Amino acid sequence: MKKQNPVSKIIERYLRNRYNQEMEEKVQRWLIDKNREAEKNQSLEAYWNSLPETASPATHSSLSQVKKRLGMANSVSTERISMRRQWLRIAAVIFPFVLLTGSYFLMKNLDEKRNATVSISVPYGESRKITLPDASTVFLNAGSEIRYAASFGKTARGVKLSGEACFSVAKDPAKPFIVETKHLSVEVLGTEFNVKAYPDETETTATLNRGRIKATTKTGRAYTLRPNQQLHYDSRSNSVALAQVNAGDFSAWKDGRLVFAGQPLGTILSAIERKFDVAFQTGKTLDVGERYSLKFLHNESFSEIMRILETTAGIDYRMENKTVWLTKK
Amino acid sequence: MHSNVTIETLEGLKRGEHRAFEAVFLCYFDKVKRFIAGLIRSEDDAEDLAQDVFAKLWTNRETIDTGFSFGAFLFTMSRNTAFNYLKHKLVHVNYMNEYTQREETDTPEELVFAKETELLIEMTLSRMPEKRSEIYRLSRLKGLSNGEIAALLNISQKTVENNLSMAIGEIRKEINNNLN
Numbered sequence: 038m039k040k041q042n043p044v045s046k047i048i049e050r051y052l053r054n055r056y057n058q059e060m061e062e063k064v065q066r067w068l069i070d071k072n073r074e075a076e077k078n079q080s081l082e083a084y085w086n087s088l089p090e091t092a093s094p095a096t097h098s099s100l101s102q103v104k105k106r107l108g109m110a111n112s113v114s115t116e117r118i119s120m121r122r123q124w125l126r127i128a129a130v131i132f133p134f135v136l137l138t139g140s141y142f143l144m145k146n147l148d149e150k151r152n153a154t155v156s157i158s159v160p161y162g163e164s165r166k167i168t169l170p171d172a173s174t175v176f177l178n179a180g181s182e183i184r185y186a187a188s189f190g191k192t193a194r195g196v197k198l199s200g201e202a203c204f205s206v207a208k209d210p211a212k213p214f215i216v217e218t219k220h221l222s223v224e225v226l227g228t229e230f231n232v233k234a235y236p237d238e239t240e241t242t243a244t245l246n247r248g249r250i251k252a253t254t255k256t257g258r259a260y261t262l263r264p265n266q267q268l269h270y271d272s273r274s275n276s277v278a279l280a281q282v283n284a285g286d287f288s289a290w291k292d293g294r295l296v297f298a299g300q301p302l303g304t305i306l307s308a309i310e311r312k313f314d315v316a317f318q319t320g321k322t323l324d325v326g327e328r329y330s331l332k333f334l335h336n337e338s339f340s341e342i343m344r345i346l347e348t349t350a351g352i353d354y355r356m357e358n359k360t361v362w363l364t365k366k
Numbered sequence: 367m368h369s370n371v372t373i374e375t376l377e378g379l380k381r382g383e384h385r386a387f388e389a390v391f392l393c394y395f396d397k398v399k400r401f402i403a404g405l406i407r408s409e410d411d412a413e414d415l416a417q418d419v420f421a422k423l424w425t426n427r428e429t430i431d432t433g434f435s436f437g438a439f440l441f442t443m444s445r446n447t448a449f450n451y452l453k454h455k456l457v458h459v460n461y462m463n464e465y466t467q468r469e470e471t472d473t474p475e476e477l478v479f480a481k482e483t484e485l486l487i488e489m490t491l492s493r494m495p496e497k498r499s500e501i502y503r504l505s506r507l508k509g510l511s512n513g514e515i516a517a518l519l520n521i522s523q524k525t526v527e528n529n530l531s532m533a534i535g536e537i538r539k540e541i542n543n544n545l546n
Contacts, residue, residue, distance in 0.1 A: 051489070052404045054489075065407075085397075085441045088396075089397065102417060103420050182496075
């Protein structure tokens, strides 16, 4: 048994796992720091040594790019190409063997990479735009997480969502894009849409901006949505409702806006909690089921929003650290 | 480690033979790219940087010392390239945010590696279910009692206790575990 020092542990974990962007940057900053340079180098060299020396068709296209850059003629004869193909074939045979005899670190590393899941989460108080390997973009709202296999896009395009996200999907009819949430799965037929499925809310909604999507509940009921249609699924009553909405209102959060069209106060408060990373405590006198239509379009601050709620909904608020106490006026 | 690249090939590269450059490129390019991608976490940029490494290798081919390990030489070039990229990328971000407090498992080694241990704890926390890491932070960083956390998050005290002991267990394991 060899005791690993924290330096090699950090490097090994970092190379093996994905972390959120902030965490990865923190590790990177630590990595380039001059402290513990010898230990860091030792671990990095072990990683370097674990990587195989093989080429793929993509390597050849990189080679011609570099040769072009360096002004070298691309003068490979056909004979040498076929030789190289042969060499590639040999490399393909040798590779599994190298895997079997390679070091523990290499095996572990490759194995976990192959089955790896990429997970991206956004904490409360933030939202983030990410690009998937197929060039589809996803805006993740505050307090949301998206997971997908590292092999995403090779055979299928599936993501798992907890929370809220707005998807803009790259067209690829051969590989349907499927968003899975706890209660609802949404299959995309090339398009832009918003899915909201926070684990602490019983309602899951899918709203279509452009194109066409097919939403299927876990109980097997399927609905095809047209633009500006919204599907609500309530997990408590297992009921589905379709509504005609202005879809832009429901993806407004990705531009920093908060738009509520006739939504219960409880839903509005949850959205504010996530956006500003605060926690509301409501007294019994406050009716969280009452519906309001509110628009905050100019990146209003928390206190500005609270002032508007004070007047429109007749709420008094008191703030202690991150807890906000609400009472009826 | 230059199983596929012989001293003759390296000498050919030093003399400026395109064929030798191709052989070295095909043997090492993917390794360099994967190494850089692992560090910088961007495939696209890793491709560009790996190409830079080989362009530089060609430009400075005369300085290659065939008496030393060529693999180690390329390793150093690749590492420096990745580090330079990271330095530029991170230059705007403030250096070193404050770290979380350490779990009280300090052995002399953990004290010597205090900064590293803290970073490991943060890495572990960032991969836990959000609720669990939140409970840990509220307890260890904000110093709230289990009862206060239960009230704040509107969950039972038992849930707080369970999550806290799972979080602490995971962190201890991460800090103390050995590599066989």
